[in-house]
Amino acid sequence: MTAASDTAFVSPGRRAIVAWGFFDWAAQPFFTLITTFVFAPYFASALADNPTQGQSLWGYATAAAGLGIALLAPILGSVADATGRRKVWIFCFSIPFLVCCWAFWYAAPGNPNGVMIALLAFAIGTLSIEIAAVFNNAMMPQLVPSTHIGRLSSFGWALGYASGLVTLVIVLGFLAANPDTGRTLLGFTPLFGLDAATYEGDRASGPFSAIWYVIFALPMFLFVPDAPSRGKIGAAVSKGLSDLRHSLRHARENRNIFMFLIANMVFKDGLVALFAFGGIYAAGQLGWGSIQIGTFGIILTITGTLGLLLSGKVDDRFGPKIVIAFSLIVLMICGLGMISVDRTTVFFFIETPAAPEGALFASLPEQIFITLGAIIGAVSGPLQASCRSLLIQLAPKDLMTQYFGLLALSGKVTSFLAPLAVAVVTAAADSQRAGMSVILVFFAVGLGLLMMVKEKRAGR
Numbered sequence: 001m002t003a004a005s006d007t008a009f010v011s012p013g014r015r016a017i018v019a020w021g022f023f024d025w026a027a028q029p030f031f032t033l034i035t036t037f038v039f040a041p042y043f044a045s046a047l048a049d050n051p052t053q054g055q056s057l058w059g060y061a062t063a064a065a066g067l068g069i070a071l072l073a074p075i076l077g078s079v080a081d082a083t084g085r086r087k088v089w090i091f092c093f094s095i096p097f098l099v100c101c102w103a104f105w106y107a108a109p110g111n112p113n114g115v116m117i118a119l120l121a122f123a124i125g126t127l128s129i130e131i132a133a134v135f136n137n138a139m140m141p142q143l144v145p146s147t148h149i150g151r152l153s154s155f156g157w158a159l160g161y162a163s164g165l166v167t168l169v170i171v172l173g174f175l176a177a178n179p180d181t182g183r184t185l186l187g188f189t190p191l192f193g194l195d196a197a198t199y200e201g202d203r204a205s206g207p208f209s210a211i212w213y214v215i216f217a218l219p220m221f222l223f224v225p226d227a228p229s230r231g232k233i234g235a236a237v238s239k240g241l242s243d244l245r246h247s248l249r250h251a252r253e254n255r256n257i258f259m260f261l262i263a264n265m266v267f268k269d270g271l272v273a274l275f276a277f278g279g280i281y282a283a284g285q286l287g288w289g290s291i292q293i294g295t296f297g298i299i300l301t302i303t304g305t306l307g308l309l310l311s312g313k314v315d316d317r318f319g320p321k322i323v324i325a326f327s328l329i330v331l332m333i334c335g336l337g338m339i340s341v342d343r344t345t346v347f348f349f350i351e352t353p354a355a356p357e358g359a360l361f362a363s364l365p366e367q368i369f370i371t372l373g374a375i376i377g378a379v380s381g382p383l384q385a386s387c388r389s390l391l392i393q394l395a396p397k398d399l400m401t402q403y404f405g406l407l408a409l410s411g412k413v414t415s416f417l418a419p420l421a422v423a424v425v426t427a428a429a430d431s432q433r434a435g436m437s438v439i440l441v442f443f444a445v446g447l448g449l450l451m452m453v454k455e456k457r458a459g460r
């Protein structure tokens with residue numbers, strides 16, 4: 001968007017902007033409850049034959065979804081730009097997403113098809129909501145001028161963080177219970193008569209995510225204006241692919257930006273895998289259930305929010321590249337520390353006494369794992385936020401929107417590689433620890449590529 005177009009920009013109003021942001025609020029429970037902190041650990045610890053098999057199978061499902069996103073997102077994103085219409089696409093992809101969320105309820109222990117139901121629902125649900133998000137993101141330029149895109153993105157991101165925290169508290173406090181005690185994190189009997197012994201509270205996170213989405217995505221459909229239709233699908237696909245090729249060719253010609261996009265692609269793959277498998281790893285290595293893992297998720301959400309609040313000043317003073325590099329170094333150190341921990345061992349070989357029965361996070365391995373995880377949460381948000389800041393420094397002003405699209409693409413196009421690598425290594429070594437160690441390689445390679453990037457604005 002050029003300066004001239006910014007001058008002529010007419011805002012659709014605050015209500016439309018807030019309604020758009022609530023899409024992130026609506027979709028976030030799937031990522032918080034299903035992908036990371038509630039259903040995924042349940043799948044690995046109670047549904048799969050053992051946590052190692054569970055981590056491997058979950059990795060294959062994550063990789064399959066990532067590959068589908070990599071193939072479809074660039075094409076459909078270009079279609080969105082060429083046709084103008086976005087909400088009809090969001091609606092179409094919301095339907096399979098909601099069906100998949102509801103299907104998690106049927107992935108029950110003892111169901112001979114439970115594992116397959118869970119894996120299919122997760123892969124298709126992830127693909128559907130990520131593609132829906134592509135079209136939701138495509139509406140940003142019609143809501144605010146290009147100078148405010150970053151603030152709008154941060155607004156949606158913040159709503160997502162808040163939604164994850166709120167829904168975790170609801171599910172852990174009132175729905176998911178410890179199978180041994182039958183009580184939730186807040187000490188209540190689960191609502192609606194949910195049976196803790198068959199993990200009904202954990203499985204209910206799927207239907208809960210569906211209901212949450214329907215309620216809070218509705219304002220986007222009602223109050224965000226859609227762009228007028230600009231062409232038919234066939235012509236739009238052809239034009240969209242042509243535009244995409246042009247954008248990629250322009251990026252390759254600028255080595256500095258191209259190197260940053262490749263670095264972003266590599267370390268974002270690692271970050272996707274870290275959050276996809278963190279809860280599963282804790283379930284297998286520490287024996288945590290939904291209460292412990294969900295509480296861990298609450299802690300990470302809080303530290304992530306604090307990290308975002310503090311990192312802005314550091315970014316402004318020292319530059320985004322330093323923030324990204326520091327975050328990657330911390331992720332590698334803390335990631336190594338986390339895979340060195342199991343129920344009775346810290347730092348690979350130091351033996352520790354077992355935790356008191358029934359105590360929450362009472363053992364030294366658990367306390368170290370939580371501390372390291374909290375630090376990871378604190379740097380993960382700044383890492384992603386500073387990627388936007390660095391792109392603003394590197395990209396030509398008149399191509400800023402185009403390059404934000406490429407940044408999003410580079411963060412998605414190979415998002416299947418790290419989960420696939422984790423799955424393959426976990427299965428080959430029959431070890432969760434070995435599988436998780438692969439993620440550190442992605443961070444290290446991403447950091448090496450980042451060091452080749454020079455902080456300066458292109459085109460000046």
